[in-house]
Amino acid sequence: MRAVTKHLDEKARSIFADLGYTVTDSGGEYLAERKWRSVHVTPAEEFDETPESGEYRCFVAWSEDVPDLERRLEAADPEYEWAIMGVDEDGDYEVACHRNAA
Known part of the structure; x- marks a missing residue:
């Protein structure tokens, strides 16, 4: 069990805000907007x-959960461009994988 000082959703929101996106709550998700991209x-x-929908999606997961999430998304084969951002407990993050829509 990980010691969590901040919930994953708060970390996701904070990361995108720090990257210069305007972030709005969308009922369990966030919409991050900057320039032409949502x-x-x-x-x-x-x-x-x-x-099932969206042109661009970013899934934010704890770093150790990224491989399982990647397998699930690849099996689902959604019709949008997606990425997974792995976050550690210190708030450090990296884009762990990325798939373009077919």
Whole structure:
């Protein structure tokens, strides 16, 4: 069990705000907007179903959960461009994987 000082959704929101995006709550997700791009940000801590829509999606997960989430998304094969951002407990993050829509 990880010692969490901040919930994953708060970290996701903070990361995108620090990157210069305007972030608005969208009922369990966030919409991050900057210039011409709108990204649906899904904190994947309690991720149950693969969203069906969106042009760009970023799933934010704890770093150790990234491989399982990647397998789930590849199996679902959604029709949008997606990325997974792995976050550690210190708030450091990296884009762990990225897939373009087919």
